[in-house]
Amino acid sequence: MMKKPTSSYIFWTGMLLLFVPGLLHAYLLMPFPGSQNIEAIKLCYYLEKIILPLRIAGALVILWYLIKYFTNNRRWGKIVKVTILVLGLSSFYITDFAFKASTMFEEPKTIKFADAVANKVPESYIVLGVVRNGVAKAYPLVYLGYHHKVQDNVGDLPVLVTYCTMCRTGRVYSPVIDGKRQTFRLVGARHYNAIIEDESTGTWWYQATGEAAVGPMQGSYLKELPYEQSSLGAWLNKHPGSLILQPDGHFKSDYDDLKDYDVKQAVDRDSTIKNKDSLIRKSWILGVIIDKQPKAYDWRKLTKTCLLNDRLGTTPLLISLEDDDHTFHVFSRQVNGKTLTFKQDTTGRFTDNETASTWNWEGKCISGASKGRQLAVVQAYQEYWHSWQHFHPGTLFWK
Known part of the structure; x- marks a missing residue:
């Protein structure tokens, strides 16, 4: 008696179409071992667009197989295929929920602010x-670090306040593209940096640089808005009327997971590292970009220096850390065409050698010949060394 064909290759083709694209997509967009070092953002982008059609095709192929050939299988063949199918269906939980960025890191359910009294x-x-x-607003890192982004307004200014804990990158962007305010969703991560997508064009943007990595806007940049990173205490000293983002009680355990993230370096948590001044992947650096030339400063060495007169290209820089060792400022040292050289005095303020004037942490001269003058603020970033190196190739490094 001739054996009826089982045509198993049809079943496995259907399984391949139904499950593999989703699993590959989840693997590449989450920080699984090896996944983030692959240049695959375009693959991820186009794969996301065809996953549903592939799943439909795969489901139809499997259905066809079950109707026409499944009964031809022997008992163990049926058990194996049913088991594999059930396991495959369970993978939808992994790809469409458990490792889906927008469900792992939800938007705040309520965005609530308080003044310094009610904070x-x-x-x-x-x-x-x-x-x-x-109008001043402050967004704590431990809340931003979980949510990755808060879409808000500061006065009449729409803002997209973002933070990625894998890179230690805080950035504030305008959510307005081509005159239209966008809503953004968290897609996942590439090169350990969050990828966000705007609603209208479907473009994918790197959080660390605001660059459109793939999609209709590829090659363009989100408009970066100025911000400061500091301790809340230092911020309130300068902006006592500031509003402060309050924690959303729905996410208390998620915030607790980031306890001390904002103030303690990974190198200090690692007992295997004897020399805490070692520069490792997650060492903090302070980054500055002038005329497209990036430069990085070792954070641990800056905390020992506190105040640094430096230069990047033709721009003389003043880099300073306040007494809390977390609030930093970068200014241009050029005032009225003259380059000033600064030193810190016993009160914690700093003076310049050229005019013997005294300046505060806001870069404003409060006494002396230059009273009333304001140092120009230079946008600076605190970041992990591995991230700064990747997104700013050719960076200089201060030693």
Whole structure:
């Protein structure tokens, strides 16, 4: 008696179409071992667009197989195929929920702010601060670090306040593209940096640089907005009327997972590293970019220096850390065409050698010949060394 064909290759083709694209997509967009070092953002982008059609095709192929050939299998063949199919279906939980960025890191359910009187956030927490026409708002890193982004307004200014804990990158962007305010979703991560997508064009943007990596806007950049990173206490000293983002009680355990993230380096948590001044992947650096030339400063060495007169290209820089060792400032040292050289005095303020004037942490001269003058602020970033190196190739390094 001739054996009826089982045509198993049809079953396995259907399984391949139904499950593999989703698993590959999840693997490449989450920080699984080896996944983030692959240049695969375009693959991820186009794969996401064809996953559903492939799944439909795969489901139809499997259905066809089950109707026409499944009964031809022997008992163990049926058990194996049913088991594999059940396991495959369970993978939908992994690809479409468990490792889906937008469900792992939800948007705040309520965005609530409080003034300094009603505030419940400890002043030791590090914040990203934004000011617009006299309105100041502070966004604590431990909350941003879980949510990755908060879409808000500072006064009349729409803002997209972002943070990626894998890179230690805080950035504030305008969510307006071609005159239209966008809503952004968290897609996943590439090169350990968050990828966000705007609603209208479907473009994928790197959080660390604001660059459109793939999609209709590829090659363009989100408009970066100025911000400061400081301890909440230092921020309130400068902006006592600031509003502070309060924690959303729905995510308390997620915030607790980031305890001390904002103030303690990974190198200090690693007992195997004897020399805590070693430069490792997650060492903090302070980064500056002038005329497209990036430069990095070892954070641990800056905390020992506190104040540094430096130069990047033709721009003389003043880099300073406040007494809390977390609030940093970068200014241009050029005032009225003259380059000033600074030193810190016993009060914690700093003076310049050329005019013997005294300046505060806002870069404003409060006494002396230059009283009333303002140092130009240079946008600076605190970041992990591995991230700064990757997104700013050719960076200089201060030693």
